[in-house]
Amino acid sequence: MNTKVEKASTANALDMVKLTLAGALLVAGMVAYYYFADWNGWARIGVLLVGVIAAMAVGAFTAVGRSVREYLAESQFELRKVVWPTRDETLRTTLVIVVVVIILSLLLGLIDVTLKWVVLDHLLKIGR
Secondary structure, X not given: OHHXXXXXXXXXXXXXXXXXXXHHHHHHHHHHHHHOOOOOHHHHHHHHHHHHHHHHHHHOOOHHHHHHHHHHHHHHHHXXXXXXXXXXXXXXXXXXXXXXXXXXXXXXXXXXXXXXXXXXXXXXOOOO
């Protein structure tokens, strides 16, 4: 049992070093982007992308990176199970939603005009 604890703490410490290195690479890419302000815009973006990609590559080999990769793989697997609607179903559903929105807008507008007419034109003129 002590071997497992020591192994976990060593892996955890190594992950912290890797995550720190990934953060440093990310910051270095951002600093380089602003430091080389006189460079061409594409070159600056390239330096920034190199920093981001390097940070992601180092971070991918940590426990957090493995869990993110596992999550993405499971998400991709679940997306294969989704039954997407056909074009006709999508158009019909969109048409129904548009009609319902128009009807509710007209209904709420009618209620608003009626309340305005009752309150402003009749209730507030009673005292005059």
